[in-house]
Amino acid sequence: MDPGLRFWLRYVDDRGGLTERAGDSTLVVLPPAVAGEFDLPDEFVVTAEPDIAREDGVMLLATGHPVLIQAADAALSDGDVGVISLVAPGTPAPGAELLEQRVRDQVSVEHGRIDVTGLPVRINRPVLRVGALVTYTVSPEECYQERLECWIDAGSGCQLGPDHIARLRAAPRSERPAQAHAPVLDAVSTALRHAHSILDAAAERRRTALSDQASDAHRREHSHARDYYADALRSIERRRTSADPDRAKLLAARAASTREERARRLLEIDEKYQARHVIRPYRLHAVLVPGWRVPVDVRRGPRRYPFAFEWLVSLGTFAEERCPHCGEAATLSVSKTRLGCVSCLPAAG
Numbered sequence: 446m447d448p449g450l451r452f453w454l455r456y457v458d459d460r461g462g463l464t465e466r467a468g469d470s471t472l473v474v475l476p477p478a479v480a481g482e483f484d485l486p487d488e489f490v491v492t493a494e495p496d497i498a499r500e501d502g503v504m505l506l507a508t509g510h511p512v513l514i515q516a517a518d519a520a521l522s523d524g525d526v527g528v529i530s531l532v533a534p535g536t537p538a539p540g541a542e543l544l545e546q547r548v549r550d551q552v553s554v555e556h557g558r559i560d561v562t563g564l565p566v567r568i569n570r571p572v573l574r575v576g577a578l579v580t581y582t583v584s585p586e587e588c589y590q591e592r593l594e595c596w597i598d599a600g601s602g603c604q605l606g607p608d609h610i611a612r613l614r615a616a617p618r619s620e621r622p623a624q625a626h627a628p629v630l631d632a633v634s635t636a637l638r639h640a641h642s643i644l645d646a647a648a649e650r651r652r653t654a655l656s657d658q659a660s661d662a663h664r665r666e667h668s669h670a671r672d673y674y675a676d677a678l679r680s681i682e683r684r685r686t687s688a689d690p691d692r693a694k695l696l697a698a699r700a701a702s703t704r705e706e707r708a709r710r711l712l713e714i715d716e717k718y719q720a721r722h723v724i725r726p727y728r729l730h731a732v733l734v735p736g737w738r739v740p741v742d743v744r745r746g747p748r749r750y751p752f753a754f755e756w757l758v759s760l761g762t763f764a765e766e767r768c769p770h771c772g773e774a775a776t777l778s779v780s781k782t783r784l785g786c787v788s789c790l791p792a793a794g
């Protein structure tokens with residue numbers, strides 16, 4: 446099905462309309478408010494196939510249709526914000542021995558060893574899904590819009606890889622409406638800063654790639670302007686050398702103002718081709734990923750420092766943890782006096 450029509454039918458479903466597919470066309474029943482908003486009948490048949498639309502009473506609705514653009518604008522302005530709970534595990538936590546083995550395999554601690562010290566506790570760890578529409582302007586003629594998305598573990602601020610994202614997208618969601626409790630909201634607002642810098646960095650990389658393509662036009666326009674002013678200045682100079690003193694003075698002044706104009710014009714051209722991007726966020730989901738908090742001691746000889754790791758059931762892995770001392774997302778390390786990481790503890794330990 447045409448992606449534009451598919452989007453629109455989902456949009457209609459979300460707004461309380463009904464859609465029923467029959468072959469290449471779809472029967473749509475709209476609530477009166479939505480029908481009024483889009484200036485459409487309450488009930489009609491749509492298709493993205495021009496051949497079918499030739500039949501009586503079937504409306505052609507495909508990418509580019511004003512109704513789709515209006516719906517996309519509305520979806521972007523309203524935003525898509527909410528808390529999503531993944532279904533809690535139906536089985537008990539893995540045994541302490543297995544968890545200990547897994548945490549030792551996954552998390553390395555310099556000069557230390559991890560011992561599990563107690564029973565796991567059920568938790569939901571918030572993961573942020575942030576989506577934004579980015580508009581890139583690379584020249585007066587070239588403007589692109591693209592979608593950017595990132596998933597961030599709120600606890601550590603670390604970005605999730607494609608494999609983990611795919612698993613979370615596929616994980617069954619709880620039917621019960623999820624509550625946005627204060628700790629979740631706190632974690633979300635802290636992680637948003639990370640989300641913004643991740644999206645901004647990705648947009649900047651993309652913008653550089655796009656503006657490289659525009660730089661040919663920029664160079665051409667720059668060199669045309671330079672040639673034009675060089676000609677003008679040469680002609681003024683030629684006239685000045687053969688002119689009487691009064692006129693020569695006038696021409697010298699004109700040459701000076703032409704040079705100023707050239708500088709202004711070249712700056713204008715550079716500004717015109719100054720690539721820009723604007724990030725317009727439209728989606729913020731807090732996905733509550735079920736897991737088990739596993740209490741541990743990080744040991745160095747007889748010294749023990751209590752800590753905890755969180756086993757995420759849907760991902761089959763422990764979440765990344767930041768250094769409890771300095772907050773860096775670096776390899777943990779343990780000294781004779783405290784637990785830290787390789788960036789806040791001296792290398793010699």
Ligand SMILES: [Zn+2]
Binds near residue numbers: 770785786787789
């Ligand atoms: Zn540290």
